[in-house]
Amino acid sequence: MSGKLSRRQALALGGGALLGAAAGTGTAAAATDWIRLPVVTANIGRTNLGARDDAIHDVRDADPGHRPLVGWQEICEGDTGERPMITRYFGNLYQNAFLWHDRSYRVPLSVPRPWKVVSSRATRVHGGIPKVTPPRWINEVVVRHESHPDLRFALINTHYIANAYNGDNRADLRDEWNLHKRVHKERVLAQHRLGRLVIWTADTNRRDYRDATGWQAEQQVFTGGIDRINWLPGNGDVQLQLRGTRTVPMRVDTHDARVAIFRIRLT
Structure with a gap:
C-alpha cells in the first residue's frame, strides 16, 4: 500500500x-476493494454482414464471467441489423446508451450493471460527405457503481473519418479528421477538469495515433493499429490499473475487437 x-x-x-x-x-x-473492469472497443464492420451476430455475441463474452463495457463503431451504417443483435446480447443487465439516438447512434455505448449511467452527452463533430462519410459524433457517459455512488468515471466513444491519414491518404479529408481530434481533446479534458477519470474507446483511422489530449498523463492500452483504448486519470479519488489485454476475432472485416482488462477502486 x-x-x-x-x-x-x-x-x-x-x-x-x-x-x-x-x-x-x-x-x-x-474506499473500496479493487473491482474488475473489462472495456472493449468494437468496430462491427460492413464486409461480411452474416458474421455480425456471432461477432456481437463474442464481444459480450470478451471477458468470460464478467460483463464488459463496450464502445461500438459502425452501428447501422448501411442497414439496421446491429441494433437488435446488440439488444439480444446486451439486454436487461445493460444500458445501451445512444443505441436508439436519432443522430449519434453509430457510436453507442453498452454499460453493464453494477455500473449505472448518470449523465450523457452527444457532440456533433462534422456533417456527412456523400459517398465518403456519414456525420461524425462523440458520445460520452458518466457512470457510477450502484453500491459505491462516489466511484464514478467518464466513458467516451467515437469513430474518426477514414482515408485522411490511412487508406487513400486524402489531403482533402484532413480538415474533418483534424477537427475531430480537436473536439475529442475538448471532451476528454472537459470531463477531466471535473476531476473524473476518463476512459475512451475509438476507431481513430490513423495507425500512428497516440493520444487525444497531448498530455503525458494520458495512457495507451494499445500502441498500434487504428482501434484504441486510452485513459486519463482524474483527481486521484478513483484509481485505475491495466491488468491485461485481449483480442476478439470479429470475422466481419479486418477489425478485431480490442479488450482492456482494468481494475478500478475508490481510494
Whole structure:
C-alpha cells in the first residue's frame, strides 16, 4: 500500500477542514476493494454482414464471467441489423446508451450493471460527405457503481473519418479528421477538469495515433493499429490499473475487437 494519503483518507483522519470545504462535502466516502473492469472497443464492420451476430455475441463474452463495457463503431451504417443483435446480447443487465439516438447512434455505448449511467452527452463533430462519410459524433457517459455512488468515471466513444491519414491518404479529408481530434481533446479534458477519470474507446483511422489530449498523463492500452483504448486519470479519488489485454476475432472485416482488462477502486 502506498504511504501517500488520499484526500478522503485525510478527511477521515481529521485536520481536513480545508480539503472538505474544497470538495463541497463534510463526509468522506469509504474506499473500496479493487473491482474488475473489462472495456472493449468494437468496430462491427460492413464486409461480411452474416458474421455480425456471432461477432456481437463474442464481444459480450470478451471477458468470460464478467460483463464488459463496450464502445461500438459502425452501428447501422448501411442497414439496421446491429441494433437488435446488440439488444439480444446486451439486454436487461445493460444500458445501451445512444443505441436508439436519432443522430449519434453509430457510436453507442453498452454499460453493464453494477455500473449505472448518470449523465450523457452527444457532440456533433462534422456533417456527412456523400459517398465518403456519414456525420461524425462523440458520445460520452458518466457512470457510477450502484453500491459505491462516489466511484464514478467518464466513458467516451467515437469513430474518426477514414482515408485522411490511412487508406487513400486524402489531403482533402484532413480538415474533418483534424477537427475531430480537436473536439475529442475538448471532451476528454472537459470531463477531466471535473476531476473524473476518463476512459475512451475509438476507431481513430490513423495507425500512428497516440493520444487525444497531448498530455503525458494520458495512457495507451494499445500502441498500434487504428482501434484504441486510452485513459486519463482524474483527481486521484478513483484509481485505475491495466491488468491485461485481449483480442476478439470479429470475422466481419479486418477489425478485431480490442479488450482492456482494468481494475478500478475508490481510494
